[in-house]
Amino acid sequence: MSYYKVLSKPNGVRTRNYKGLYRYQPFPKNDKNKHFIELWQRYCEHYENDEENMGITTELTIEELVEFAELSTRILKEDYEVIFFSEMCECPHQSDYYGIDVTGFGGYSMVGENFFRDSDKKGDGAHNLYDILNRHFRPKLNSYGLFNSVKDADSFLEVLNELADFVENEIWRIVHIFRVIAP
16 A cells, blocks of 8 residues: 655644644635646545545656645645655655554544543543553654654554544554655
């Protein structure tokens, strides 16, 4: 599995520096720039909607994806970048390595959500467990809010799978995140 996305700021409100998959994708506010709309439509058209293929296929060339990211930044007035993600730790393009994310379908990430949501009731068993897990895993994140070590990501994945009754029902996977540098 190797895919691309064009992403900006995090979806989760708790993680400002997070550079994983759980971030916003471009969405046009009007149709004034026809080329931007055409690229956006092609980008959406090739989005895979099944659990085995979450992300953008290679139907758009890397040059088109970079152009789409640049147009998105200019038109939407927010920084967008082309992200390559894969279960393998290698990128076919010149890139910066951000780290390792643990994601579900479509890129939803408990890492991007700052791990586990806090329980509403302080002092209950769930809140105490989440607090312990957060204190254990947060220090293992890099400056991009991602794991540097596959071992740490695997450990986190094991915890998610063990707590399946208490966290979002997802098929969690480990993916390496790269920011593609314009060709």
